[in-house]
Amino acid sequence: MTTGEPVTFYDSTLRDGAQTQGVDFSVADKQALAASLNRMGVDYIEGGWPGANPTDDAFFADRPRYSHARLIAFGMTRRPGRSAANDPALAGLINAGAQGVCMVGKTWDFHVDVALGIDRQENIDLIGDSVAHAAAHTEEAMFDAEHFFDGYKNNPAFALACVEAAYEAGARWIVLCDTNGGTLPEEVERIVGEVSARIPGRQLGIHCHDDTGNAVANSLAAVRAGARQVQGTLNGLGERCGNANLISCMATLALKTDFKTNLTDAQLRELTGVSRELDERLNRAPSQGLPYVGESAFAHKGGLHVSAVQRDPRTYEHIDPAQVGNRRHIVVSDQAGRANVLARFHEIGLELPDDDPQVTKLVETVKAREFEGYAYDGAAASFELLARRALGQVPDYFGLNRFRVMDDRRWNARGELVTESEATVTTTVRGEEVMTVATGNGPVNALDLALRKALLGVYPQLADMRLTDYKVRILTPQAGSGAVTRVMIESADRQGRHWCTVGVSANIVDASFNALHDGITWKLYHEGAPAIAAAAE
């Protein structure tokens, strides 16, 4: 059943995933995620639907090229009553300049009758025309057979005629979609097997939705039946119950089956990082229980499991978590917490002997801080500073005596309602108290600018540092006034470095200052700046 033809992976996070309730990608989100998808070895990246919304237009207007993945533009087959050459939407799709196009069309007679309301032969014709036109004018044309499984169950001859029209017109891939997500694995396996008697499996793809909780199983069933392209999304993002989780499909096919893939070990190790990146971009807590890549996916509670796992991980782990870039997480054991912290030190280049008493203290500090709401997984620079400070390696580059931030919303002289933020900062630099003030487009921006004014004279290297991201999460919304705010800040400099810091406080401005302070300190530490300030703290 398995052949030498490798299974290819087609990611639809940026198009079908964008259909998810509550998901709104910016152009910058799309650019960053596409780069990550390429890094983790996805073969095709569906970038969006040119013409459907301003975000997708902007993304394609500035489309990049990737080292491995091909960028695909998604759209519809031509409209009824037009020729493919005279359909402006189809022209827009082809002219989006992607390396390939994927066109969706109907294959369920019920949909053709009820939703489209056109003659069935016309539906077959418009698929064939559109694919032929796209195949002639782009590098690669694909056809998404919408509702294929429902259609095949209802009228196999018609459903087959539709996909055969795409095949004969030169589609590189014919993708069978379980659009409503209601088909079960044994049906998928049977139907894909029957289709592959007419269209070679190496040109068949599968696109599943998780409405019965079987999207991954359905995708695997299709591969068993011969399909060689798997479509899905990061973390199973997607409308309703989501699409097939492409990460689970990739990991399972590469690590647990005999099917060939082009994925390298290094690409598989990217899976956990890219999964977390998506949730960071969406500013939502990652689902801890995600297969392979969730934070709890290899978590072990105390007692028998832990000692057994430490004796031999295979006792309670189905794969080695490092294969997908994840790690084991031991919940209670102090010893394991120690190993965990040591492993994280090692990651940032801090080598400590296993029996160093400082490690014990640091483990306690990290645990206490994480209990307060600090999250060091997404803020490696703050974790590094915490560790280096405990070891006495980080000087105080400046002392903060006081700050005051004022946000003022009022009517200006031209009768417009404007808001202005102004920050006053009193620091001790070079042993002297310095007071600076700045305005900004928000309190954190104003605070950042006022702080730089005070520091730039002695630390000119701060001139090339800028804030690139800022995220806020309220950690205990139920606690009312006791809610804690966590601020994550990403900074960057002209040397291309990016670093993330975290601040926690009941007060958002305070939390922001703490994260900002760590951001500046990390940069100065890594440039070997001398500590020329007497700390007032």
Added chain:
Amino acid sequence: MTTGEPVTFYDSTLRDGAQTQGVDFSVADKQALAASLNRMGVDYIEGGWPGANPTDDAFFADRPRYSHARLIAFGMTRRPGRSAANDPALAGLINAGAQGVCMVGKTWDFHVDVALGIDRQENIDLIGDSVAHAAAHTEEAMFDAEHFFDGYKNNPAFALACVEAAYEAGARWIVLCDTNGGTLPEEVERIVGEVSARIPGRQLGIHCHDDTGNAVANSLAAVRAGARQVQGTLNGLGERCGNANLISCMATLALKTDFKTNLTDAQLRELTGVSRELDERLNRAPSQGLPYVGESAFAHKGGLHVSAVQRDPRTYEHIDPAQVGNRRHIVVSDQAGRANVLARFHEIGLELPDDDPQVTKLVETVKAREFEGYAYDGAAASFELLARRALGQVPDYFGLNRFRVMDDRRWNARGELVTESEATVTTTVRGEEVMTVATGNGPVNALDLALRKALLGVYPQLADMRLTDYKVRILTPQAGSGAVTRVMIESADRQGRHWCTVGVSANIVDASFNALHDGITWKLYHEGAPAIAAAAE
């Protein structure tokens, strides 16, 4: 392959689900959930592990009887080196007074050798002894074959000998467990099929974990191979990636296969309510994308989908949501077409003719606003206000003339660094300018409190309104111009209503004020408050 024997459902939420990190059921939680599990037609409720912790002891001490479900106590087979009759843990299990007991034991030779470190024949003996003893002293004895699939793959003869010992000793059910969750559906189907040649399928159960995202598919595969008991948990709760989601298994088997179950239509309609109840009890936001029962499971966002669903729901819905007690939900967003916006109006009770020119304008407004950074699909209350304002239905309940927020971080008299936020708000209420001031634990909290001070006198209904969630995201929609901040606020009142509003601005305090303003306005509008303020705006 299917027989007249019905598939039975065994819920382990209260035992295996309680192993989840962060999950801590009280006795009251267990009692309430068990009653709900009975109501939704579960055949067996695993109540806990008597002797393992005080909660489980208290639950069994006060064990109820259910109209349908049988209560099961979970525990281990006897310890090596003791007789079953002389094992205090086994005695405790039997004396818990449940209607049945389920004992877990090892069936993987590697575990017997490495984790238990006992002779393999002794392992087989202790299974047989324990089951025989329990079968003689309780109404029903079951055996959970831990790591059965890994064991069978490694040493089928030994794994079979273990489960056959349980069968011959009188176990009503022998449950094959994929403890590490790494087995794939085709393996489960093959292995269960092979086991059912030795032990009748009507006595075989299946217990799966979701480590590859296949727990539901594995459970269904086992049923296809003959197993007639499915174990799982509500919402797939459980260690690591969770157990099989019992709700998905029940709905799929009852609604989409020919297998017989004892579930009634009324029991299936309980599924959504019980799923949400679990999350309520755990004080966490329900997962929106849960198959069948998630809030998004029947949500439609794409414009084409919406118009088709309205013509005939079968076009984009795999079942009627009412069958599982769920409902259809139309989402508004960047992706939305005219049909979505109209459907959404209908949901909030706003009826507009399809060809009303105001609809066109509103669709454009929604799209433009979403491009600016507004996200209405997570902020239904702001969407409603946007629409009602456009139709001139929402009065200005108060006018904002000015606000000023100050955040001050300084050393206090006791030598501590403290941060305080103070807000001053000038509003026009009842035609008069009112100035109020308040301090809070952050700028938004202070602003909220000052605003309420100004409004409470004329709008006393605001007293029972509170902020329940606050989220911030920085968006950089287009390169070049300054970053835009999006704030989402969730409010609630004592009548149990929750509503979400959104505010966007370059300034975070400004964006927060806008979201706050919408939150207050939504409440006043829905309570029919008269507009007693002359707007200054």
